[in-house]
Amino acid sequence: MTDERRMRMRMRLTPLLGMALALGLTVTDVAAQAATTNSPFAPVILVNGLGITGYEIEQRMRFMQLLRQPGDLHKAAEKSLIEDRLRVWAAKQAGIVLDKDAVGKGMTEFAGRANLTSEQFVAELAKTGVDEPTFRDFVTAGLVWRELVKQRFGPRVRISDSDIDRAMLMESERGGGTRVLISEIILPAPPGQEAAAHAEAEKISQLRSEAAFAEAARQMSAASTRDNGGRLDWMPLDNLPPALRPVLLGLAPGQASAPIELNGAVAIFMMRSIDEHGPAGTRAQTLGYATLALGPAGSEQAAQLAQKAAAAKRCDDLYTVVKGLPVSPVSRPDPAPQGALPKDIALALAGLDIGETTVLTRGAGQELVMLCSREAAVDDTKGETAPNRDAVRARLQNERMGSYSDSYLADLTANAVIVRP
Incomplete structure (x- = not known):
C-alpha cells in the first residue's frame, strides 16, 4: 500500500472541519458532502470530530471475520469503530500519549494469543485482505483506553482480604x-x-x-x-x-x-x-474454623463472651475478644476435609459464610463456632492445585476495572455527537 493511500485511509474530520468553517458549512453538511463522493476513504460516520471511512468499516469486517465473530458483521464493525474513536478521543482529552514501543508490544501481545509473532499475524491478516494499519489502529485504541481507565479508576479499586475470601468460596x-x-x-x-x-x-x-x-x-x-x-x-x-x-x-x-x-x-x-x-x-471441601469456649450454658460468662464475639468479623478477631483472660478459650484447628470434622461442627459450618458464627451446646457447655475458610479440596493425584490468592486478587481487580470501563464507555457513547449522512 502506498504512503498516499495510507494517508487517505486515515482521513479524520479535523481537516474537514477547517473546510467547513471556511465555507460556512455545518458538520452535517460536511458529512453529507462526503457521502456524495464515491471514495471509500471519505468519512461516512463522524464521531466527536473523528471520521470513520467506508474502507475502515470494510477492513474491520474482514478482521472480525478472521476472528470468527458471529452476527451482523457490518453492524458490529460500525459499533466497534465508533467505540474505538471514542476511546481515542477520550484518551486525547486526558493527555495520554503512548510510548513509542508500546504499540509494537501490544501487537506482539495480541498476536501471541494465537501463538504467532506479530509479523506472522500480520501475514495471516494480509491473506484475507486486512492491512497492517487496521491491526495497528485496533491495538492502539485498546492500549490508550486501558491506560485511561487505569488512571481514571485505578485508585478506586481496592480488593480486601474479605473480598478474596468470598471469591474463594467456590461461588x-x-x-x-x-x-x-x-x-x-x-x-x-x-x-x-x-x-x-x-x-x-x-x-x-x-x-x-x-x-x-x-x-x-x-x-x-x-x-x-x-x-x-x-x-x-x-x-x-x-x-x-x-x-x-x-x-x-x-x-x-x-x-x-x-x-x-x-x-x-x-x-x-x-x-x-x-x-x-x-x-x-x-x-469435597476443606474447611477452616475457630471455636470460642463460652462456658456453662446460660451462665453470665457465656453471655458476656458471646456479646463481645458478636463484633468479630474474622477468626483472628476472636483473639482480641479474649485478650486479658488467664487462659485463651479460642481453638483454631488446621483446615480439614468436611468428613474429618466433628459432626456437630461440620453441620454448624454448613450454613455459614466466612466470618459468620453460631453457638453450639456441647454437653453442659456452649461453644461459639466461626467459619474461617471454605475452599475446594485439592486432589494431588489429579494434578489439582490450591487456589492462589494473588491470582484471585488480580481477577477481582480486572473484573472491577472492566465494570468501570464498560460504564464509562456507555456514558461516552450516550453523550457523543455521532453524525451519519
Whole structure:
C-alpha cells in the first residue's frame, strides 16, 4: 500500500472541519458532502470530530471475520469503530500519549494469543485482505483506553482480604448443583441422659408437619435457630457433611430424618424444599474454623463472651475478644476435609459464610463456632492445585476495572455527537 493511500485511509474530520468553517458549512453538511463522493476513504460516520471511512468499516469486517465473530458483521464493525474513536478521543482529552514501543508490544501481545509473532499475524491478516494499519489502529485504541481507565479508576479499586475470601468460596459452583431448604432440631444429650434424648428425637422424627416441627424446635432445640422454628436458609448440598447428603436427598418435603447422633447431642432435620439446578453435589471441601469456649450454658460468662464475639468479623478477631483472660478459650484447628470434622461442627459450618458464627451446646457447655475458610479440596493425584490468592486478587481487580470501563464507555457513547449522512 502506498504512503498516499495510507494517508487517505486515515482521513479524520479535523481537516474537514477547517473546510467547513471556511465555507460556512455545518458538520452535517460536511458529512453529507462526503457521502456524495464515491471514495471509500471519505468519512461516512463522524464521531466527536473523528471520521470513520467506508474502507475502515470494510477492513474491520474482514478482521472480525478472521476472528470468527458471529452476527451482523457490518453492524458490529460500525459499533466497534465508533467505540474505538471514542476511546481515542477520550484518551486525547486526558493527555495520554503512548510510548513509542508500546504499540509494537501490544501487537506482539495480541498476536501471541494465537501463538504467532506479530509479523506472522500480520501475514495471516494480509491473506484475507486486512492491512497492517487496521491491526495497528485496533491495538492502539485498546492500549490508550486501558491506560485511561487505569488512571481514571485505578485508585478506586481496592480488593480486601474479605473480598478474596468470598471469591474463594467456590461461588461458581454454588447454586449450580442441588440446594436444600431444611429445618433443624438439636437436642442436648449430656452424659447419663443419652437415652432420654434419643427417645425424644424418635418422637420428633415422626412429625410430618412443618408447623409442628417448628414448634418442637422452639420448645426443645438447643441450636441458635430455635427462635426461628429451626429454619435454615437455602444452602448448597456441597456445604453439608458428605455423610448427611444422602440422608437429606432421601427425604421428601415435609418429612423428618431419623435421629442423627452428634457430639453430646442428637439432631433431626426436616426437608422443606429441594432445588435441583444440576446433579447432586459431590465436590469435597476443606474447611477452616475457630471455636470460642463460652462456658456453662446460660451462665453470665457465656453471655458476656458471646456479646463481645458478636463484633468479630474474622477468626483472628476472636483473639482480641479474649485478650486479658488467664487462659485463651479460642481453638483454631488446621483446615480439614468436611468428613474429618466433628459432626456437630461440620453441620454448624454448613450454613455459614466466612466470618459468620453460631453457638453450639456441647454437653453442659456452649461453644461459639466461626467459619474461617471454605475452599475446594485439592486432589494431588489429579494434578489439582490450591487456589492462589494473588491470582484471585488480580481477577477481582480486572473484573472491577472492566465494570468501570464498560460504564464509562456507555456514558461516552450516550453523550457523543455521532453524525451519519
